[in-house]
Amino acid sequence: xNKVRIGIIGLGNIGQVHxxxxxxxxxxxxxxxxxxxxxxxxxxEFAAKGLKTYDNADDLINSGEIDALMICTPHFQHTTxxxxxxxAGLHVMxxxxxxxxxxxxxxxxxxxxxxxxxxxxxxxxxxxxPRYIKxxxxxxxxxxxxxxxxxxIMTDWFRSEAYYQSGGWRATWKGEGGGVLLNQCLHxxxxxxxxxxxxxxVRGHVGIGKFHDIEVEDDVTCYMEFPGGTSxxxxxxxxxxxxxxxxxITGTKGRVIxxxxxMILTRNAVPSDEWNQTSKIGFKQPDTxxxxxxxxxxxxxxxxxxxxxxxxxxxxADLIAPGSSGIGSVELANVMLYSGLMDKPIDxxxxxxxxxxxxxxxxxxxxxxxxxAEVSSEDFxxxxxx
Ligand SMILES: NC(=O)c1ccc[n+]([C@@H]2O[C@H](COP(=O)([O-])OP(=O)(O)OC[C@H]3O[C@@H](n4cnc5c(N)ncnc54)[C@H](O)[C@@H]3O)[C@@H](O)[C@H]2O)c1
Numbered sequence: 001x002n003k004v005r006i007g008i009i010g011l012g013n014i015g016q017v018h019x020x021x022x023x024x025x026x027x028x029x030x031x032x033x034x035x036x037x038x039x040x041x042x043x044x045e046f047a048a049k050g051l052k053t054y055d056n057a058d059d060l061i062n063s064g065e066i067d068a069l070m071i072c073t074p075h076f077q078h079t080t081x082x083x084x085x086x087x088a089g090l091h092v093m094x095x096x097x098x099x100x101x102x103x104x105x106x107x108x109x110x111x112x113x114x115x116x117x118x119x120x121x122x123x124x125x126x127x128x129x130p131r132y133i134k135x136x137x138x139x140x141x142x143x144x145x146x147x148x149x150x151x152x153i154m155t156d157w158f159r160s161e162a163y164y165q166s167g168g169w170r171a172t173w174k175g176e177g178g179g180v181l182l183n184q185c186l187h188x189x190x191x192x193x194x195x196x197x198x199x200x201x202v203r204g205h206v207g208i209g210k211f212h213d214i215e216v217e218d219d220v221t222c223y224m225e226f227p228g229g230t231s232x233x234x235x236x237x238x239x240x241x242x243x244x245x246x247x248x249i250t251g252t253k254g255r256v257i258x259x260x261x262x263m264i265l266t267r268n269a270v271p272s273d274e275w276n277q278t279s280k281i282g283f284k285q286p287d288t289x290x291x292x293x294x295x296x297x298x299x300x301x302x303x304x305x306x307x308x309x310x311x312x313x314x315x316x317a318d319l320i321a322p323g324s325s326g327i328g329s330v331e332l333a334n335v336m337l338y339s340g341l342m343d344k345p346i347d348x349x350x351x352x353x354x355x356x357x358x359x360x361x362x363x364x365x366x367x368x369x370x371x372x373a374e375v376s377s378e379d380f381x382x383x384x385x386x
Contacts, residue, residue: 003031004091004310005065009057009081010072011037011046012167014095014123017302018070023049026303030310036060057081061088068093068119068313070306074169075100075176075183082120082323083111091119093309096186098122098326100177101359102334102352105327112323121309121319122326124190125301128308131258134293135249136195138265144251145271150196150224150232156243157184157236164212165373171214172370173362179208179216181333185236190321190329192234196249198328199224199232201347206340211239215368222336234336254288263293 006022008015015037022032034052036059037043043053054060057077061069061084068091071081079099085092092112099105112120126132138144157180169175176183207219218239224232237243246259252274254267268275269287279286298304311317335350338358 001067001314003029004313005031005033005067006070007034007036007060007063007066007068008032008070008072009036009060010074010095011035011039011042012072014302015070015072018072018306019046019049021300021303021306026300027306027310029314030306034060034063034065057084061085061090067091068309070123071095074167076104076174079104079108082108086111086115086118086120089118091121091309091313092323093121093123093306094323094326095123096190096326097182097330097333098323099330100182101356102327102331102350103356105330106352109324109327119309119312119319120323121305121312122321122323123302123305124187124194124321124326124329125298125305126187126191127194127320128301128304129298131263131295132191132195134263134295135191135247135256135258138256139195139249139251143253144249144256145253145268146228146273147196147226147230147249147251148272149248149250150192150226150230151246151248152188152192152233153235153244153246154185154188155235155237155240156245157238158241158243159184159212159218159238161212161371162373164214165371168370168372171212171216171218172368173215173359173366176216177359178333178337179214180218180236180238181220181337182330184238185220185234186329186333188236189234189332190326192232193328193332194325196230196232197226198331198348199226201225201345202332202335202339203345204336204338204340206337207237211237213371215362215366217337217340220336220340222339256293258295261295263295264290265293266290 035046036054040055047053069085071094078094082092082094164171204222206217210219212218219237222234248257252271256265267289275286308320312319334355335346338355339346
């Protein structure tokens, strides 16, 4: 096999991005052969491009037209379709989040574990962006020393009421399983745990429908404790503008700040813990060296990550974002929300079944009436790359 035949389920915003990337040849050795969407009116446009089209996932999965499946549907179907694809003998790339909640993620990962010959990837494209790769290197190489604090203020996810009215599943317990944490911030939560590891305790505060007429969270402030004593703050919102995207990591040997497309690294001439113990002066801090680290943009992060998935299938390359690693961001999204709703700190690993039960209660008790409106999605491609 020198090409991988790919099928995409879900031809909405992101499904169409992947369709275009594949048809435009941005994924070498990835050949889009077939697509499916439950909304059959969408299909003729894709048939006209020479693709086989199906109005349901089952027919695509069983078509024999594909080697690999990309799942680009709303969250809750990621687990069921992922399991179905793997059990049908397909390689599977699932959009973020890998599942709507941790217990489902565990179910999906368990099935993937039974099929080690199938490649199971997650679409966490920030992992191919040079800026996050660099941050990870700085942390993992020990260049920053022992981590003291990790702070990510990610309030630059503004969404209008029109956005929330653009899909019935959006911002509902039943359709998404959460709000800004599980949808928009999933990328940052994945990068956070990819770079700094998972916290061991979380205390979340969430605003439910604080800025929008929605039943899920659109505002979050969360305190985190990591094994080893690092502390962290994660803040997000879809309701403020201008928003910030500032990621600050401080270690004993220095601090790096990523903000406004600039990465500034400040190194301590003497590590702060050593200075603290040896300095004879009360206020003076160690000398510092400041450098700006160039951060080239990743031109096509989705296509880049998909190329790695194809390389893993054809050449056995290591996956940059194994699907199983997607459980970290799901757990963070779930636990920050759960902690906020329960108004108490929660230790990790969290009990996925407990959150599933709570989520099912929220779904069952939901009385919120979702407004749906025909809105433009023309700014989608310019707004989702962070
Ligand atoms: N990686 C990224 O940058 C990125 C960006 C946006 C969205 N996403 C993720 O992609 C997924 C989809 O988001 P979106 O914004 O494209 O949603 P969307 O609502 O625009 O599109 C979803 C599509 O799936 C179809 N669909 C739903 N159920 C189906 C089924 N059972 N079988 C076949 N088709 C079905 C719908 O008709 C719709 O066309 C979400 O999980 C989201 O979090 C990822």
